[in-house]
Amino acid sequence: MDHLYQNPKYYEIAFSFRDIQNEVDTFEESIKRFSKIPVTDVLEIGCGNSPHMRELVKRGYQYYGIDLSEAMLEYSEEKSKDISDKVHFACADMRDFTLNHQVDFVYIPLGSLYANTNEALNSHFDSIGKVLKKGGLYFLDWCINFEPLSETRDSWEMEEDGIIVRTEFSISKLNKVTQTYEEGITLDVDDHGKEMSFAQKDLRRAVYPQEFLILLQGRKDFEFIGWWNNWNLDRPLKGTEQISRPITIIRKK
Ligand SMILES: C[S@@+](CC[C@H](N)C(=O)[O-])C[C@H]1O[C@@H](n2cnc3c(N)ncnc32)[C@H](O)[C@@H]1O
Secondary structure (H helix, E strand, O other): OEEHHHOHHHHHHHOOOOOHHHHHHHHHHHHHHHOOOOOOEEEEEOOOOOOOHHHHHHOOOEEEEEEOOHHHHHHHHHHOHHHHHHEEEEEOOOOOOOOOOOEEEEEEOOOOOOOOOHHHHHHHHHHHHHHEEEEEEEEEEOOOOOOOOOOEEEEEEEEEOOEEEEEEEEEEEEEOOOOEEEEEEEEEEEEOOEEEEEEEEEEEEOOOHHHHHHHHHOOOOEEEEEEEOOOOOOOEOOOOOOOOOOEEEEEEO
C-alpha cells in the first residue's frame, strides 16, 4: 500500500465533502467579529492540497501554506500556477517553524494539530505566536476532543470525474495517560478501472477542552475567544449538544 499523503489527488477527492465557500465565509465572519487587525495575509497550517487557497485568493487575500509533505506542496504549487504571485508555500514542521514575515490570520483545518506531547504543543503555539501579528486570530477546526476518546470506525465514498474514492477512518486507543491514539485512513480508489489502495497511520494525541484552556492560561501570548459547533458562529458550544466539526478561535495578545 502506498502512503496517502504521497497521493494528493486522491486525498483531495476523499476530503472534498466540505463546503469551502461556506468555510471561507466563516473565516471572514470570525475576522469581522473578533480580529483586532485587518487581514490580508492568511496562513494555513498543514496545508496539504490547500483546499481553501483559490477561494481565499479570489476574495483578495495572500495565501501562505506550510506542510511537511513535499508531494502535497508540489501538488498545491501545480494547482496555483495561474495565481503564483498570491500564494507562498514552505516545507516546515508545525511543531517548530518560522516564516520570514508575519501574517494576519492563521487556520488549521480538519483536526490537523500534529503535536503529541505537551512540549510539542507549546512549541507549536510558540511558532504560531511568532508568525501571527498581535490582535490576529488562530482558527482551529476540530483540534479539540470534546468527546472522550473511543474506538471509532467511519467510512464514506466520493466521486469526481469518474474517479471513485472510498475512505475508511479509524481511531484505536493507545494510552490513557499520554492520551495517544492511532489514527488510520485508508483510501480504496477506482480510477477509471485502475484499482489502488493508499493508507496512512498516524500517532495522535487527544487535547481535551479544559486542558486546552489551562494550556492557554499558562501562556501569555494568546487569549481564548470561544468555541462553536459545526462551523457556525451562532452556535457556541454549551457541552450538552451533539458535537460535530467544532471550531475554536484564539487571539494573539
Ligand atoms: C488531514 S491533512 C489536511 C490537509 C489540508 N489542510 C485539508 O484541509 O485538507 C494533514 C496535513 O498535515 C500535514 N502534516 C502532518 N504533520 C505535519 C507537521 N508536523 N508539520 C506540518 N505539516 C504536517 C500532512 O502532510 C497533511 O498534508
